């Protein structure tokens with residue numbers, strides 16, 4: 001069976017790390033892929049006026065899964081609709097430290113399960129009058145319960161013991177009150193062990209004692225911010241993959257953006273993108289192949305070559321080739 005994969009490199013280092021991930025997938029003999037490339041982001045907008053052309057939406061909608069690199073300034077116009085195209089409601093962001101890397105917190109292994117459709121990313125913003133703007137934060141019981149079910153299932157399937165529900169219900173009483181109630185009800189229903197945590201205090205605890213956390217279920221913005229914070233604990237954004245999971249379709253992307261400060265230099269760390277491809281393999285049911293890719297990345301992270309963000313002087317292509325060799 002051949003799997004059709006939409007490949008959307010996008011802007012900046014997306015153009016550099018995406019081919020690396022495609023090379024790794026192509027090197028897996030036991031799975032057949034048909035890669036269909038599509039445009040999105042600043043460059044295609046400059047050319048055509050549209051950051052996310054209809055053709056790209058169609059390719060992502062029809063594919064078995066999508067690999068997305070990064071967009072630049074147009075990120076919100078690209079990734080938010082793309083997540084909708086694949087029907088994703090859950091953003092899965094694992095943050096773990098690796099042997100041989102100089103991490104702030106070398107004992108971190110946390111998976112953020114971020115609600116992906118609403119919260120402050122609902123897109124309902126307006127300028128009331130000059131100098132006064134508002135944003136509507138949407139939280140629904142359905143979406144909150146759905147992300148909690150996904151999070152508790154994920155914890156069970158991946159042998160994680162602790163589930164934490166992040167919220168700020170002491171201030172956002174209605175919206176996060178609902179999120180907290182709906183997510184807690186799922187935990188109660190399942191007889192699961194879980195904690196709840198105020199997201200600001202949680203940020204501090206994550207920096208000081210990340211080893212105490214396994215799976216963290218978060219509203220949209222909290223999941224975005226806390227997972228980037230965790231990236232800092234384990235060695236930087238070059239290491240964090242993510243999955244945007246829907247009922248049937250899914251999109252895989254690194255947590256990082258287009259990194260204009262290093263774009264074009266060929267020195268971006270491809271690990272986050274390659275680890276995203278490993279999550280794609282899991283999603284398609286190739287868990288063993290996903291594990292093989294993760295093991296290959298891990299061995300290269302430990303013994304090199306390494307990109308400059310990890311203290312090395314290797315280029316993207318050299319690291320990608322080393323991962324393919326390790327496979």
Ligand code: NAI
Pocket residue numbers: 013017069070071072073074075076079237238239253255256257258259260261262267268269270272309
């Ligand atoms: P960023 O993730 O692009 O970069 C933050 C810092 O991390 C930079 O110093 C960068 O060099 C470094 N970095 C990121 N990925 C790296 C990698 N693979 N290897 C080595 N170093 C890496 O975030 P920033 O600077 O906030 O945003 C830059 C652009 O990216 C903006 O235009 C933003 O809109 C866009 N963006 C797009 C996203 C997406 O497409 N999903 C997500 C986040 C930002």
Ligand code: MG
Pocket residue numbers: 224228255
């Ligand atoms: Mg982000």
